[in-house]
Amino acid sequence: MSLDRESAMNIARVLTEALPYIQRFTGKTIVVKFGGNAMVDPALHESFARDVVLMKLVGMNPVVVHGGGPQIGALLKKLNIHTEFVNGMRVTDSQTMDVVEMVLGGSVNKEIVSSISRAGGKAIGVTGKDGQLIRARKLKVNRYSPELDASEIVDIGHVGEVEQIDTEVLQVILGSHFIPVIAPIGVDQDGSTYNINADLVAGKIAQVMQAEKLMLLTNVPGLLDKEDNILTGLSTRQVDALIADGTISGGMLPKIQCALDAVKSGVASAHIVDGRVPHAVLLEIFTDVGIGTLITSRPG
Ligand SMILES: Nc1ncnc2c1ncn2[C@@H]1O[C@H](COP(=O)(O)OP(=O)(O)O)[C@@H](O)[C@H]1O
């Protein structure tokens, strides 16, 4: 292949632009949450896997946490099982829990592991049950009730929140130079299984691993205002106001919450990024192109 001088210079510029980022992030843990909505296109699977393998090869420690909401929804539909969400969380009865575990711990997890292998990397897929990685407890959900004109606690079944992350299994995987791929299923002391929102798991893992970055890949360009402009660099107070006036709702609620919690607990930055853009991870980590919504800890 021969290139004209200008194209060659452009490629060289992009490559050298990556150098300070490689130097800065070598040896650092970067938690990437691959959202179910960003996963629906197989080509995006491949570009995501290549980005993660590249990160690993230049000395970073990528940790992948994945969702699979649309994939769970598709199987539930096939099985004629009705599903609904409260505050962005899937109401999960025992039957739904079985499907969730099958999809997240089975097909979705192994598809990502295979994509990473095809891209030349080595990955190990686990759920939070493996090595008791994710200890969960039942999540209590508060919902506003118009009839009561007050908030009420609703029981949404086998939905959990993270009680504790036991990093031992992660250290073993990372120590053996594998890329961990984690399905957001938790377990409690009695061995009961919980469906946990993948953003919440990614946020907690980033906190416990004191990650340099938490990246949440989704199917929107970032956190949007009512006119669809991307919002970035927000303070906690501004986020609270956006939740109160309904600008932030549904699946964006746990995303924002875990991004704020992560940066408050020492993660240097959290990013909500459009996973529909091919190589979104690569662009965010290795270039000066700022994409999506950046959340850092600052007063307010
Ligand atoms: N202010 C907002 N900005 C962007 N997306 C929002 C906002 N409020 C609600 N959402 C919704 O949140 C969704 C992203 O969450 P979710 O569907 O759970 O994605 P994922 O599967 O990637 O975790 C968006 O597709 C959008 O419908």
Ligand SMILES: CC(=O)N[C@@H](CCC(=O)OP(=O)(O)O)C(=O)O
């Ligand atoms: C409790 C809860 O809602 N769990 C999610 C788990 C998967 C997930 O979080 O997937 P995305 O990241 O693709 O949305 C669910 O059942 O859909």
